[in-house]
Amino acid sequence: MNKHTSKITTKSIEQSGLPNDYKKALAEYIWNGFDAGATKIHLDFDANELGHLASFSITDNGTGIDIETIDETFGNFLDSKKRESAYTDGFQKGRKGKGRYAFSTFANSCSWLTTFEGPDGKLLRYSITINKGDLQNFIIADTxxxxxxxxxxxxxxxxxxxxxxxxxxxxEFEDYLSGEFGWFLFLNRERGCKIFINGAELAYEKIIGDTEEVRYEIGDYHFRAIFIRWNQKIGDRYYFYFLGKNQKEAGKKHTSFNNKAIDFHHSVYVESPFFDNFHETIEDDPVLEFSGKNQAHPSYKALLKALNALVSDKEKQFIRGVQADKLIGDYHDRGIFPPPDRKANDLETVVKEIYCAEPRIFQSSNSQQSKTLVGLLNLLLATNNGHNIVEVIESFTALTDEEREGLAEVL
Structure with a gap:
């Protein structure tokens, strides 16, 4: 048994911003497994009838922890070796060396039993142990x-x-894991990446409402874009994520959509060799070719234009195909619509078209305001003054030429 000491004290580790929730803490260990090239992560636990845990482990089939680099991995803190690596083992999430200490949120001790391939091809195994009250020290058993x-x-x-x-x-825990890892599992489903809880596969697909893969050829580069619409909010995910080799994240940019409070939860992941040597710069000025590429590159600008068009189309499909029907059903349930008559279908159509053009008109209104607006629209239709509806709507909000023409066509 050998005792090693990290380059920081227990108090400093505890004050460094470790996860304050067991779900986030466990996510650190799952990410560490995927960082090590794992395709299968198993969470296994056993408990008595009262729910008290007798055992709990997280197992991965990754490459293991090479003992030759143990002082560079477990010995460093906030300066993990993974930050300096070329990400050759795939997408890497845990790059600050905090993950191994996350157990202190919910347990008093933690041990790693790891198997790796040595330089001579032999498989080597050893264990590492850390205790909550002595976080800067870790004990290594003989290999x-x-x-x-x-x-x-x-x-x-x-x-x-x-x-x-x-x-x-x-x-709640399953939903958290689905939100945290769903995108990664979806992008890597062909590699067979999965998470299991006591043998049952995590059904992350239930939080995915829509997906589409689009390929672009721009200049000398090929781009593979994956659009995902989530059925629930999964955190700050409204980004274009730009991924290079082995899904190394080269940059990300806000999509600027979902500003209409319509629950349009989405992400777009773009993979391309273009991002292998891509670095976002503070200024938007072009950089010299030998120093890589930045956001001023013509292909990047053309890509953003195409991606914005993709998300815009998806948002319109979502509003019209999902949210507008939900609004109509809600208005019927709450008695917002007047008693049905021969113009009822016309009124629903007009409300739906206006909602598609500007959802905030209805979402920011209380029941009385909604009744007033719907009553006014119904009156205009009943008196054959439907052509004035566009003017009424424009008194609430500005319409684009396309929205104005679309609404006028329906009327």
Missing amino acids: VIVKNVSTGTVVNFQNFIDLSANLLSNK
């Missing part, structure tokens, strides 16, 4: 040669703090 096993790491947690089986098996 042994193993056979007929695969590389990977098993993280075992012991002496739990306010963590129960119910917290690991409830819908």
Whole structure:
């Protein structure tokens, strides 16, 4: 057994901004597994009838932790070796070296049993242990040669703090994992990337409402864009993510959509060799070719234009195909619409078209305001003054030429 000391104190580690929630803490260990090239992550726990945990582990089939670099990985803090790597093992999320200490949120000790391939091709196994009260020190057991096993790491947690089986098996935890990892699992589904909780595969697909893959050829470059609309808010995900080799994130940019409060939760992931040597700069001025590419590159600008058109079309489809019908149903349930007559279908059509043009007109209104607006629209239709509806709407909000023409055509 060998004792190693990291380059920071326990107090400094605790004050560094470790996850304050067990869900975020566990996500760190799952990301570490995927960072190590894993395709399967297993969360396994056992508990008694009262839900008290007897055991809990996270297992991955990644490359393991090379003991030759242990002082550069476990020995450093906020300066993880992964930050300096070429991300050759794929997308890497945990780059600050905090993940290994996250257990202190919910457990008093943690151990890693890891298997890796040595320089001579032999499989080597050893364990690492860290205790909550002594975070700067970690104990390493002697390395042994193993056979007929695969590389990977098993993280075992012991002496739990306010963590129960119910917290690991409830819908809230599954929804969190789906939101945190759903996009990654979807993009890497062909590699077979999956998460399991006590043997049951995480059904992340349920939070995906719509997807589309689009390929662009711009200049000398090919781009593969994946649009995803989420059925629920999953955090700050309204970005274009630009990924290079092995899904290394080269940059991201706000999509500027979902400003209409319509629950249009979405992300766009763009993969291309174009981003292998792409660096966002403070200024938008072009950079010299030998120093890489930045946001001033003509192909990048053309790509953004195409991506904005894609998301705009998707937003319109979502409003018309999902949210507008939901609004009509809600108005019927709340009695916003007047008693049905021969003009009822016309009124619904007009309300739907106006909602598609500007959702905020209806979403920012209370029931009385909604009744007033719908009553006014109904009156104009009943008196064959439908042509004045455009003027009424423009008194609420400005319409684009396209929206004005579309509404006028319906009327």
